[in-house]
Amino acid sequence: MNYVRNCFFFFYLIAIISCGNQDPKRFPNERSEMAVAMRNMTDAMIKTKLSLNQSEIIPLRFTSFNHNKFTDTSFKSDWFAPMADVLINNAKYFDNNPSLETFQTVVNTCQVCHEKTCPGPLVQIKKLY
Ligand code: HEC
Secondary structure, eight states, X not given: OHHHHHXXXXXXXXXXXXXXXXXXXXOOOOOOHHHHHHHHHHHHHHHHHHHTTSSSOOOOOOOOOTTSXXXXXXXXXXXXXXXXXXXHHHHHHHHHSOSHHHHHHHHHHHHHHHHHXXXXXXXXXXXXX
């Protein structure tokens, strides 16, 4: 019984670490594929945002991350995959129609999912607007 409880506590702790407030330059969680994919997307978003007022806009080219492993399986839910697909579609739409407005639609999709699943990175996400 204790073992089970400790185990839950352990996962809970990991969730706090990976979804807690983060220093924008320091991503504490080195563990999951999902976290790595998220970091790569965050970097891409920053580069693309900076390119918006230049002559050549850098496309996002996001690929599906539905099958990546999470730090904590409690992140898994029925709506995660559909929501992740919305992000990929909005990113594709931006790539085909790049503008500040379509970029912000992508940021909004990040925000909506994070409000439900993982509020820690919201600080970073809001800076992308
Ligand atoms: C479908 C839901 C969903 C969407 C959409 C989403 N995220 Fe996440 N994000 C998560 C979850 C869940 C985690 C925790 C993953 C883990 O630790 O395994 C996470 C983790 C992160 C992290 C922390 C990574 C780390 O080092 O621990 C950052 C930063 C992040 N997301 C940024 C973004 C950005 C930027 C976007 C939009 C381009 C985005 N996310 C879109 C669900 C989402």
